[in-house]
Amino acid sequence: xxxxxxxxxxxxxxxxxxxxxxxxxxxxxxxxxxxxxxxxxxxxxxxxxxxxxxxxxxxxxxxxxxxxxxxxxxxxxxxxxxxxxxxxxxxxxxxxxxxxxxxxxxxxxxxxxxxxxxxxxxxxxxxxxxxxxxxxxxxxxxxxxxxxxxxxxxxxxxxxxxxxxxxxxxxxxxxxxxxx
Amino acid sequence: xxxxxxxxxxxxxxxxxxxxxxxxxxxxxxxxxxxxxxxxxxxxxxxxxxxxxxxxxxxxxxxxxxxxxxxxxxxxxxxxxxxxxxxxxxxxxxxxxxxxxxxxxxxxxxxxxxxxxxxxxxxxxxxxxxxxxxxxxxxxxxxxxxxxxxxxxxxxxxxxxxxxxxxxxxxxxxxxxxxxxxxxxxxxxxxxxxxxxxxxxxxxxxxxxxxxxxxxxxxxxxxxxxxxxxxxxxxxxxxxxxxxxxxxxxxxxxxxxxxxxxxxxxxxxxxxxxxxxxx
Numbered sequence: 001x002x003x004x005x006x007x008x009x010x011x012x013x014x015x016x017x018x019x020x021x022x023x024x025x026x027x028x029x030x031x032x033x034x035x036x037x038x039x040x041x042x043x044x045x046x047x048x049x050x051x052x053x054x055x056x057x058x059x060x061x062x063x064x065x066x067x068x069x070x071x072x073x074x075x076x077x078x079x080x081x082x083x084x085x086x087x088x089x090x091x092x093x094x095x096x097x098x099x100x101x102x103x104x105x106x107x108x109x110x111x112x113x114x115x116x117x118x119x120x121x122x123x124x125x126x127x128x129x130x131x132x133x134x135x136x137x138x139x140x141x142x143x144x145x146x147x148x149x150x151x152x153x154x155x156x157x158x159x160x161x162x163x164x165x166x167x168x169x170x171x172x173x174x175x176x177x178x179x180x
Numbered sequence: 181x182x183x184x185x186x187x188x189x190x191x192x193x194x195x196x197x198x199x200x201x202x203x204x205x206x207x208x209x210x211x212x213x214x215x216x217x218x219x220x221x222x223x224x225x226x227x228x229x230x231x232x233x234x235x236x237x238x239x240x241x242x243x244x245x246x247x248x249x250x251x252x253x254x255x256x257x258x259x260x261x262x263x264x265x266x267x268x269x270x271x272x273x274x275x276x277x278x279x280x281x282x283x284x285x286x287x288x289x290x291x292x293x294x295x296x297x298x299x300x301x302x303x304x305x306x307x308x309x310x311x312x313x314x315x316x317x318x319x320x321x322x323x324x325x326x327x328x329x330x331x332x333x334x335x336x337x338x339x340x341x342x343x344x345x346x347x348x349x350x351x352x353x354x355x356x357x358x359x360x361x362x363x364x365x366x367x368x369x370x371x372x373x374x375x376x377x378x379x380x381x382x383x384x385x386x387x388x389x390x391x392x393x394x395x396x397x398x399x400x401x402x403x404x405x406x407x408x409x410x411x412x413x414x415x416x417x418x419x420x421x422x423x424x425x426x427x428x429x430x431x432x433x434x435x436x437x438x439x440x441x442x443x444x445x446x447x448x449x450x451x452x453x454x455x456x457x458x459x
Contacts, residue, residue: 001424003453006375028184028193037183037209060383096439112184112191160186 026115031098033076035075035083038100038109044075044083055173063166065089066161073177079103082175085113088163093117095160099167105176182207187219188325188347190228197335197343197358207333208365208440210340215332215346222328225253226320231288235320240288242312243297246305247359256327259427263323264299267435267446272407273318274298296346298407326385326430328351333426353383353426366417368459376420376455383426387419387433413438416459423452 008026021103029037035044049071051059056068073085087096094116100108181206194215196208227233233254241247247439263271274297279440280287297314304310325348326401332346334354343356353402359380363373376384387404404413419436423429428450442454 001422001451002380003377003382004359005377005381009376010454024406026182026184026193028182037213110185112186115184115191160191 014059018167022167025117026112028115029111029113031073031113034085034098034111034113035100037111038098039077039081042077042079042081044081047076048072049074049174051170051174055170055179056080058173059166059169062169065162065166069166069170076140076178081108083170084171085117086163086167088159095163097160097163099164101168101171101175104175107164107168110160112160142168181205181212183209183216185216188223188328188348189218189380191344191459192219192323192328192332192349193347194336194350195344195346196336196341196357202404207340208402211336211341212442214339215335218327218331218335219348222252222324222331226256226324226327227252228285228319228321233319236288238310238312239317242302242310243315246309246311248309251308252327252331253308254304256324256427257302257310257318259327260305260320260323260431261299261302261304263428263431263446266449267439267444269298269300269407270435270438271322271431272298272300273320273322274301274318274409275405275407289338296438322434323427323431325351326383326428327348329383329426331428332344351383351385351426351430354379355381358374363419364457364459367416367457368408374457379422381423382424383429384420384422385426385433386421387437404434404437418457419459420455420457421452422455423450428452 035042051071052071058068059069067089069086075083082101084099084101085096086099087094093111096114098113099112100109102108149153181198182193184191186192194212198204203388216312224230225234230236234249238247238249241301260273261273264273281284283305286335295314296317296341297312298316299318300317301313301316302310303312321398329348330353331348331349333344333353336346337343337355339354343354343358345354345360347353352362354362357380359378362376362384362444364376364384364386366372366374405411406413419433421429421432421436423432428454432446432450432454435443435444436454436456442453442456444453447454
């Protein structure tokens with residue numbers, strides 16, 4: 001192990017001042033990459049869905065995720081596999097993720113595409129969130145450079161679990177019958 | 181290449197530094213998949229929440245039977261016992277029952293004993309067998325995450341990755357000839373980061389209560405329990421430990437937070453460094 005400590009750490013009693021994070025964004029993979037990672041050898045075609053209010057309501061009550069699901073990020077393969085992109089918004093974070101569903105309706109894989117963390121009111125604010133939507137590959141430079149290697153944040157992945165749950169509810173209500 | 185998956189109840193990030201330009205992405209992806217597999221296996225073996233995990237079987241039946249376990253489970257239990265002994269009981273995974281009582285861990289069916297033993301009651305028999313003198317409710321949450329990080333790093337190396345890092349919700353290990361700047365969250369202002377310096381071939385883990393103490397619920401019980409008196413510990417500072425292996429960094433943060441002693445002999449024994457960030 002080779003650790004070169006921050007020299008300020010040696011000064012006992014000095015309160016270390018950190019750099020504030022207002023928005024901390026991390027981009028992992030694009031939708032295309034996520035698709036290849038979950039289904040390495042399959043061709044997908046974009047098949048946008050119209051989600052009825054009734055289905056939105058059912059998705060919400062099953063998952064407690066309240067912002068509406070956007071049906072325009074759904075892809076289908078000829079064998080009935082589905083690839084879906086969605087995001088979950090927590091108090092401090094927004095996560096864009098991809099779910100692959102096999103022809104028999106089981107989760108094939110989950111890949112996190114993007115993670116945005118914030119500590120103000122911003123995440124809950126729709127217009128603030130909108131600036132990130134769709135910018136995963138096209139415009140990464142607009143997002144603040146990654147701050148890597150943070151120790152001490154035990155962020156719970158509960159929100160994401162809820163997100164995947166709502167995708168599976170949606171699949172059950174609208175896509176399952178089309179899978180075959 | 182950097183990828184992230186929800187595992188171990190948190191987000192696990194695996195990043196690899198570029199290797200040769202040819203096929204580098206497919207090599208990296210294959211290695212990262214194997215690393216995620218390793219973490220998934222740790223979760224499957226040692227998850228408290230999963231009633232079918234090996235850990236749950238140990239909690240249900242180790243006082244009745246000699247159980248055969250996976251070598252990874254055996255390794256974590258051996259390390260846990262070693263740290264338990266060297267810390268004179270400050271580190272003890274036997275606090276599971278207390279966390280269940282506080283609603284921080286789930287109560288499984290058929291578990292109704294009120295007096296549980298601790299790690300000292302667990303008996304390890306080489307190779308890979310365990311039994312215990314008393315009913316136990318072990319929670320490996322304070323050590324298995326670090327172990328999972330170590331196993332992921334091992335999988336990356338075996339599959340041709342020369343340098344990179346694995347970060348499981350703050351339990352972080354960097355490997356290869358590429359030092360990384362590391363930061364820790366300020367315990368009083370979780371939205372600020374404190375730079376700790378650069379780390380090469382090493383691990384860091386931290387313990388702080390900033391995320392378990394939400395403003396709307398100040399009465400939430402801490403998930404750190406002092407095994408010597410079974411009281412929940414509340415603290416405002418954050419405790420980080422650097423060590424060559426992440427499993428030890430992870431486990432030793434509990435020794436640090438409970439002992440409040442940055443020169444506890446445990447740290448020297450495991451070539452670790454303790455850093456306290458005051459609120």
